[in-house]
Amino acid sequence: MKIIAFNGSPRAERGNTAIIVEAFLEGCREAGAETEHIYLAKKKIAPCMGCFTCWTKTPGVCVIKDDMKDLLKKVTEPDIAVYATPLYVDNVSGIMKNFMDRLIPTAMPQFERDAEGRMRHPERQKKQARTVVISNSGFPQRDQFDVLRLLFRRLAGLGHSELAGEIYRDEGELLRNASAALKPVIDRYKELVKKAGREVVEKGRLSEATMKELEKPLIPYEDYIKSANESWG
Ligand SMILES: Cc1cc2nc3c(=O)[nH]c(=O)nc-3n(C[C@H](O)[C@H](O)[C@H](O)COP(=O)(O)O)c2cc1C
Numbered sequence: 446m447k448i449i450a451f452n453g454s455p456r457a458e459r460g461n462t463a464i465i466v467e468a469f470l471e472g473c474r475e476a477g478a479e480t481e482h483i484y485l486a487k488k489k490i491a492p493c494m495g496c497f498t499c500w501t502k503t504p505g506v507c508v509i510k511d512d513m514k515d516l517l518k519k520v521t522e523p524d525i526a527v528y529a530t531p532l533y534v535d536n537v538s539g540i541m542k543n544f545m546d547r548l549i550p551t552a553m554p555q556f557e558r559d560a561e562g563r564m565r566h567p568e569r570q571k572k573q574a575r576t577v578v579i580s581n582s583g584f585p586q587r588d589q590f591d592v593l594r595l596l597f598r599r600l601a602g603l604g605h606s607e608l609a610g611e612i613y614r615d616e617g618e619l620l621r622n623a624s625a626a627l628k629p630v631i632d633r634y635k636e637l638v639k640k641a642g643r644e645v646v647e648k649g650r651l652s653e654a655t656m657k658e659l660e661k662p663l664i665p666y667e668d669y670i671k672s673a674n675e676s677w678g
Pocket residue numbers: 454455456457459460461462463530531532533534535536581582583584585589617618
């Protein structure tokens with residue numbers, strides 16, 4: 446089984462998103478999967494121009510010459526694709542959004558309905574069968590991820606994929622900046638994320654119980670707010 450993570454954090458390997466993705470992929474490898482972690486911030490990905498040339502004159506081929514040429518091949522490789530992004534303005538990062546927009550050559554222009562009656566385009570290029578979402582946020586508030594929950598549910602339908610799991614981490618800034626006192630808490634969380642990686646490979650998806658466990662606060666919200674405000678001065 447091949448798993449590729451597309452990481453949309455501008456901080457790339459220095460980010461909180463990367464900490465979660467690395468633990469997840471380690472778990473996947475422990476269960477026998479082959480993994481790859483792609484930092485989109487290190488790639489040249491221009492915004493889609495909306496010309497639809499990839500649907501008309503050059504079917505499946507974008508006119509923009511940048512790293513999306515190789516990334517469009519990459520999205521066809523894995524059994525599971527991980528979309529990993531920090532929460533930016535309640536949504537995916539700009540880097541991730543540019544990447545997702547530029548996947549449009551993988552679709553065909555015609556309209557069709559999915560099994561639930563929602564509009565989508567037929568696939569031109571077979572992509573991954575399943576998707577996992579990983580995100581983290583600065584605020585301590587779980588319902589901030591509601592936009593992503595809805596977005597990736599809809600995208601799974603649009604992208605002919607099945608949502609196999611979601612890992613949402615609020616209080617995300619604790620991951621990079623953990624004090625010695627917090628290290629055991631973060632280590633425990635990483636172990637849980639690793640277990641999630643093993644579960645996805647072994648069972649095909651994350652259970653509701655694991656996803657709930659992954660969303661428990663790392664420290665009490667009021668303590669996090671106090672230390673965040675102190676650190677900002
Ligand atoms: C432009 C920008 C927008 C952000 N928007 C939100 C937000 O809407 N909600 C939130 O909780 N955190 C927000 N954050 C904080 C990030 O989600 C947080 O710092 C996260 O840990 C970054 O992950 P990374 O280190 O992987 O990039 C924002 C940060 C930036 C720079």
